[in-house]
Amino acid sequence: MPPVESSQLIIHMSRAYGSLNRLIGIVRQRCFEIESLNVQSESAEHYRIQMVVVSERNVVHLIKKISQMADVTSVSAAKLTRVLETA
Amino acid sequence: MNGAQLLIACLENEGVRDIWGYPGGAIMPVYDALLDSNIKHYLTRHEQGAGFAAQGTARSTNRTAVCMATSGPGATNLITAIGDAYMDSIPMVVITGQVPSQLMGTDAFQELDVFGMTLPITKHSYVVKHADDIPRIVHEAFQLAGSGKFGPVLIDFPKDIAFQKTEAKPLSSKKELPPISHCDPDALRIAKELLAKAECPLIYAGGGVEKGNAVAEFRAFVETTGIPVVHTLHGLGCLPGNHPQFLGMVGMHGSEAANKAVQGCDLLLAIGSRFDDRATGKLTEFAPRAKAIHVNLDPAEFGKLRVVQSALGGDVAQNLVALTMPLNIKPWVEQTQEWKRVFACRYDAPFDSVFAPRLLHDLSQAMTDRDTFICCDVGQHQMWVAQHYKFTHPKYHLTSGGAGTMGFGLPAALGVQQANPDARTIVVTGDGSIMMNIQELATIKRYNIPVKILLFDNQALGMVRQWQQLFFNNRESEIDLSDNPDFCRLAEAFGIPSMRVVHRDQEADVIQALKNTDGPLFIHTIIDRAANVWPLVPPGASNSEMLTEEGVSVG
Numbered sequence: 307m308p309p310v311e312s313s314q315l316i317i318h319m320s321r322a323y324g325s326l327n328r329l330i331g332i333v334r335q336r337c338f339e340i341e342s343l344n345v346q347s348e349s350a351e352h353y354r355i356q357m358v359v360v361s362e363r364n365v366v367h368l369i370k371k372i373s374q375m376a377d378v379t380s381v382s383a384a385k386l387t388r389v390l391e392t393a
Numbered sequence: 394m395n396g397a398q399l400l401i402a403c404l405e406n407e408g409v410r411d412i413w414g415y416p417g418g419a420i421m422p423v424y425d426a427l428l429d430s431n432i433k434h435y436l437t438r439h440e441q442g443a444g445f446a447a448q449g450t451a452r453s454t455n456r457t458a459v460c461m462a463t464s465g466p467g468a469t470n471l472i473t474a475i476g477d478a479y480m481d482s483i484p485m486v487v488i489t490g491q492v493p494s495q496l497m498g499t500d501a502f503q504e505l506d507v508f509g510m511t512l513p514i515t516k517h518s519y520v521v522k523h524a525d526d527i528p529r530i531v532h533e534a535f536q537l538a539g540s541g542k543f544g545p546v547l548i549d550f551p552k553d554i555a556f557q558k559t560e561a562k563p564l565s566s567k568k569e570l571p572p573i574s575h576c577d578p579d580a581l582r583i584a585k586e587l588l589a590k591a592e593c594p595l596i597y598a599g600g601g602v603e604k605g606n607a608v609a610e611f612r613a614f615v616e617t618t619g620i621p622v623v624h625t626l627h628g629l630g631c632l633p634g635n636h637p638q639f640l641g642m643v644g645m646h647g648s649e650a651a652n653k654a655v656q657g658c659d660l661l662l663a664i665g666s667r668f669d670d671r672a673t674g675k676l677t678e679f680a681p682r683a684k685a686i687h688v689n690l691d692p693a694e695f696g697k698l699r700v701v702q703s704a705l706g707g708d709v710a711q712n713l714v715a716l717t718m719p720l721n722i723k724p725w726v727e728q729t730q731e732w733k734r735v736f737a738c739r740y741d742a743p744f745d746s747v748f749a750p751r752l753l754h755d756l757s758q759a760m761t762d763r764d765t766f767i768c769c770d771v772g773q774h775q776m777w778v779a780q781h782y783k784f785t786h787p788k789y790h791l792t793s794g795g796a797g798t799m800g801f802g803l804p805a806a807l808g809v810q811q812a813n814p815d816a817r818t819i820v821v822t823g824d825g826s827i828m829m830n831i832q833e834l835a836t837i838k839r840y841n842i843p844v845k846i847l848l849f850d851n852q853a854l855g856m857v858r859q860w861q862q863l864f865f866n867n868r869e870s871e872i873d874l875s876d877n878p879d880f881c882r883l884a885e886a887f888g889i890p891s892m893r894v895v896h897r898d899q900e901a902d903v904i905q906a907l908k909n910t911d912g913p914l915f916i917h918t919i920i921d922r923a924a925n926v927w928p929l930v931p932p933g934a935s936n937s938e939m940l941t942e943e944g945v946s947v948g
């Protein structure tokens with residue numbers, strides 16, 4: 307089994323109705339778990355979201371998918387060095 | 394103006410000519426506004442029918458189509474068609490009525506959270522919060538649905554917004570879409586080097602070729618390079634079915650020549666395809682000794698399932714033009730031609746009943762006189778179409794590939810025929826699938842839509858029966874349909890002429906009837922219950938482990 311890795315994503319996105327739900331849905335659907343989530347309102351229109359996700363899947367695919375969301379202005383990710391124990 | 398009138402005005406502004414839908418409480422103001430519009434509304438007999446009819450228009454024209462329903466059950470009845478459109482990247486704008494804003498979240502009558510339910514199966518979605526937002530939302534919805542990788546967009550429209558007064562007007566100046574990115578020069582250089590070095594290159598092309606409007610460039614690329622081609626289900630027709638370089642469909646029900654070529658190639662060019670499991674079989678054994686070039690509009694596909702040496706994102710046509718060059722690969726081409734000869738399909742079935750593969754093969758030869766669209770349902774008959782009907786262009790083949798939704802064919806054909814009035818439209822369906830949206834026979838009658846229906850009746854959920862036979866020790870479980878209705882009388886009850894076919898001698902009559910009948914026609918064709926789709930790669934197995942009628946063929 308590939309190792310479980312966690313990554314931190316920074317996402318700037320619109321605060322349009324439902325945008326956060328859609329983001330969380332995509333993370334779940336691509337088989338990532340959210341470990342922590344910090345949502346800040348940068349402005350009346352925009353969120354800055356800091357999210358730690360964990361999965362055995364490659365985070366690059368998640369980022370590509372998120373970057374295609376109509377709500378999203380930018381997304382970046384950093385792999386966290388901590389590698390979680392797998393059962 | 395109220396919100397509903399503005400919504401209709403905005404749809405007109407987007408060039409919408411027809412809407413498929415079904416009214417109800419929450420969407421009534423929009424139906425009232427429709428009365429004063431030039432947009433033609435088609436009433437189906439189930440919202441799922443409306444969703445698939447809109448898909449038929451979108452799939453056959455590459456234009457964004459519109460369907461509409463009321464809140465609650467009306468909206469949930471659309472969900473299968475939305476999910477299907479999402480999986481096959483079909484541009485569609487879906488409008489659902491919603492309970493008034495102040496009642497949302499109170500479990501009001503016919504309030505269901507369709508926005509929430511469709512979040513993962515739409516490209517984007519909106520709940521309209523103020524009538525002034527309608528012009529922006531409608532315009533964005535059309536831009537999103539019909540740009541980049543196409544997909545469905547939902548607009549949930551609360552009833553109070555429909556009545557809200559507004560001064561807003563449809564947008565006069567349209568926002569320009571950012572141009573699709575150009576070729577990546579490094580990836581292109583690598584791809585050209587790989588091509589120049591390859592001894593056994595193979596093209597594995599899918600629906601992205603047509604969606605990217607790149608069929609002409611694709612054909613030129615194939616002709617100039619001389620590379621043999623295998624297609625996915627949605628790629629069929631990019632290279633005409635009778636083109637010498639076409640080896641057949643790849644994958645689970647692919648041809649032996651196609652699957653052998655994939656196993657043997659040393660360079661795989663995936664063009665507008667996405668390494669779907671139905672095409673690849675066991676992924677690690679798909680084109681096992683090949684390097685790969687991936688040409689796809691959607692960069693999210695790169696590396697998702699297969700590591701490739703060169704990934705060419707953006708405009709498919711431009712990338713193909715940049716890659717086009719003559720190659721010297723004669724021995725490999727001869728080898729693939731040999732496989733094609735040795736493993737050619739045989740149509741000389743010994744029995745008296747209609748042999749669907751032969752009928753479909755002969756049908757395609759007879760339908761070249763004018764545009765003929767084939768709308769498939771899902772099951773064995775769908776695979777026989779893919780294997781034996783020789784498509785001359787991918788737009789003529791409508792099939793629910795990603796979702797595989799039974800009940801797709803008949804309503805999709807309604808949308809195709811209305812959008813292409815001079816074309817011939819044929820539904821190829823099974824006795825299971827047809828019953829999933831049989832109510833749309835009433836829509837054929839109402840609008841006198843000259844759709845032809847070719848039903849292959851094997852008195853079974855044949856595809857499931859075949860899998861039970863092969864993979865579950867022939868233990869048949871809930872696949873028997875021997876108590877089917879009398880389909881001819883059923884069609885006649887809806888006012889549609891019918892024809893019953895039981896013997897192989899009638900195959901020519903079927904073709905003539907499909908060719909020469911002006912109005913709608915329902916052809917009930919009895920076929921052998923035991924007929925199977927061959928070859929078949931068992932689920933999870935490598936494409937080299939094909940099962941054939943004679944046994945196992947090891948590639």
Ligand SMILES: Cc1ncc(C[n+]2csc(CCOP(=O)(O)OP(=O)(O)O)c2C)c(N)n1
Nearest residue numbers: 772773774797799823824825826854855856
């Ligand atoms: C809505 C839906 N339900 C169930 C299935 C599973 N399924 C796939 S093929 C098939 C049998 C289809 O029977 P029929 O339309 O008679 O076609 P045949 O295989 O007999 O040609 C079934 C049940 C499906 N694809 N779609």
Ligand SMILES: [Mg+2]
Nearest residue numbers: 823824853855
């Ligand atoms: Mg059947």
